[in-house]
Amino acid sequence: MISETKICQNCKQNFVIAPEDFAFYEKIHVPAPTFCPECRTQRRMVFRNEFLLYKKKSAFSGEEIFSMFPPLSYPKVYENKKWYSDEWDPMQFGKEVDFTLPIIEQVFELLKLVPHAARSVSESTLINSDYSNNANHLKNCYLVFNAAHDENCIYGNDIYNSKDSIDNLTIKQVELSYGNFLVTKSSRIFFSSDCENSYDIYFSKNLRGCSNCFGCANLHNKNYYIFNKPYSKEEYLEKIKTFDLGSYKFINETIIKSTNFWLNFPNQYLHIRTNVNSRGSEYVYNSKNIFNSYYVREAENVKYSQFVITPPAAHIYDQTLFGEGASFDYECLICGLGVNNMKFCRECWSNLHDVQYSMYCQNSSNLFACIGLRNKSYCILNKQYTKEEYEKLVPRIIEHMNTMPYIDKKGRVYKYGEFFPSELSPFSYNETIAQEYFPLTREQAIEQGYSWKDPEPRNYEIQIKNNQIPDHIKDVGDEK
Ligand SMILES: [Zn+2]
Numbered sequence: 001m002i003s004e005t006k007i008c009q010n011c012k013q014n015f016v017i018a019p020e021d022f023a024f025y026e027k028i029h030v031p032a033p034t035f036c037p038e039c040r041t042q043r044r045m046v047f048r049n050e051f052l053l054y055k056k057k058s059a060f061s062g063e064e065i066f067s068m069f070p071p072l073s074y075p076k077v078y079e080n081k082k083w084y085s086d087e088w089d090p091m092q093f094g095k096e097v098d099f100t101l102p103i104i105e106q107v108f109e110l111l112k113l114v115p116h117a118a119r120s121v122s123e124s125t126l127i128n129s130d131y132s133n134n135a136n137h138l139k140n141c142y143l144v145f146n147a148a149h150d151e152n153c154i155y156g157n158d159i160y161n162s163k164d165s166i167d168n169l170t171i172k173q174v175e176l177s178y179g180n181f182l183v184t185k186s187s188r189i190f191f192s193s194d195c196e197n198s199y200d201i202y203f204s205k206n207l208r209g210c211s212n213c214f215g216c217a218n219l220h221n222k223n224y225y226i227f228n229k230p231y232s233k234e235e236y237l238e239k240i241k242t243f244d245l246g247s248y249k250f251i252n253e254t255i256i257k258s259t260n261f262w263l264n265f266p267n268q269y270l271h272i273r274t275n276v277n278s279r280g281s282e283y284v285y286n287s288k289n290i291f292n293s294y295y296v297r298e299a300e301n302v303k304y305s306q307f308v309i310t311p312p313a314a315h316i317y318d319q320t321l322f323g324e325g326a327s328f329d330y331e332c333l334i335c336g337l338g339v340n341n342m343k344f345c346r347e348c349w350s351n352l353h354d355v356q357y358s359m360y361c362q363n364s365s366n367l368f369a370c371i372g373l374r375n376k377s378y379c380i381l382n383k384q385y386t387k388e389e390y391e392k393l394v395p396r397i398i399e400h401m402n403t404m405p406y407i408d409k410k411g412r413v414y415k416y417g418e419f420f421p422s423e424l425s426p427f428s429y430n431e432t433i434a435q436e437y438f439p440l441t442r443e444q445a446i447e448q449g450y451s452w453k454d455p456e457p458r459n460y461e462i463q464i465k466n467n468q469i470p471d472h473i474k475d476v477g478d479e480k
Helices: 019-027 037-045 103-113 233-241 248-262 387-403 442-447
Strands: 004-007 014-017 054-057 064-067 133-139 142-160 163-175 181-190 193-196 199-202 205-208 211-214 217-220 223-226 282-285 288-291 294-297 299-303 306-310 313-323 326-336 339-343 346-349 352-356 364-368 377-380
Touching: 019 299, 019 313, 037 313, 037 326, 103 387, 142 306, 211 233, 223 233, 294 299, 339 346, 346 352, 364 387, 377 387
Parallel strands: 133 142, 142 163, 163 181, 181 193, 181 199, 193 205, 199 211, 205 217, 211 223, 282 294, 288 299, 294 306, 299 313, 306 313, 313 326, 326 346, 339 352, 352 364, 364 377
Antiparallel strands: 004 014, 054 064, 326 339
8 A cells, every 4th residue: 555645625735644544444444534634633623622611401400500511502401410310211312314314414413302411421420529521530529621530639621540639730640739730640749840750849840750849840860959959858948948838929939930940951852751653743651653643641553643641542543532441443532431443423432332423322332323322232313223224224324425425514525434524513613622722713713614602791790809819828717
């Protein structure tokens, strides 16, 4: 096989399909993509609202509940406990395949009928953590998103296997820490970034195996350093006592001082560690054969993917989030927890295999174009078939998708082999992570066919002004 250059349907730029890409597509029986890798990523990301929560009326109880879906968006939402209960049956919405209409159009109609869980959480694994989303296995957490296996954490994104920590972004196996970015296997880390296997660290960057460091950069296996200068243990502890860490003013001044100090040191050209044969990728750790991917941990044979961070994961192309027992996934968003051979799926997690063009399905296999099914096999558009009927019908549907593809309002053609068109997303472009990684102005987004959410007026009554807040923590009482 040789590589082939194609023109992206979406951005009209050239992109290359490598011989190993063709081999993967052949193995999983899909045609080569017609969108370039970046446009494919953007297309998936418009379906991911990471941390916005809204009040939306439950279609079950009529009560206002917290939901990741905006109030006026098309999904009917149920309280998570109801959604996971047997009090309703997603199969009641099942439909025969209509060969006079594009399949994607029929998926969209089904999406509008089948209730959605209000938040993307594994309900039975959450204890006292009602204000989090995109999460599982949380205890006493508040406003943490994209999180799993955490306890007593508040305000954070990408928080994994961590405890007693506040205001962090991207931490794993961390405890008693505050205000950090990218910290792993560490304890008592404050206002620092890119630290690993360290403890008692303040205002530092890129430390490995360190302890008792303040304002440092690029140190490995060191302790008792202040602004990269070594001290004896006694001197260090005396000096630290003179730093007024209870003062907000001191903290802010020290953040500025330390970040300026870090500028004196070279940066790593990439955040990659202990990988074998990885190229064109950033934030990749303990992995093998990772190509053109962003933020991958403990995975193998991954290409064109992002945030495949909960191990293990292997043989994956074009997946955005998350892994944890995923293999042979292609063009999937938020799939994991024991999934195999998933194609063009969104939010399908927990024990699934051989599933295509489906959303919100769990513990199932051999599904095509299904929404919200649990413990089912051989279903199409939420309708039950026998194994024999299913195996006959799926090739016919794929053929139908190629002869009568979905065409979006911008004229982009979706035959079998493309992820869902962004028009099916219940979110506006700027509510999703697409806006973080492919930022657009309002005008650009609308011109490109996305919806846009204008900010809502907010009328807060100010009860305390900034200058009335005490500078020092010792002056703050316990009253609310
Ligand atoms: Zn493109």
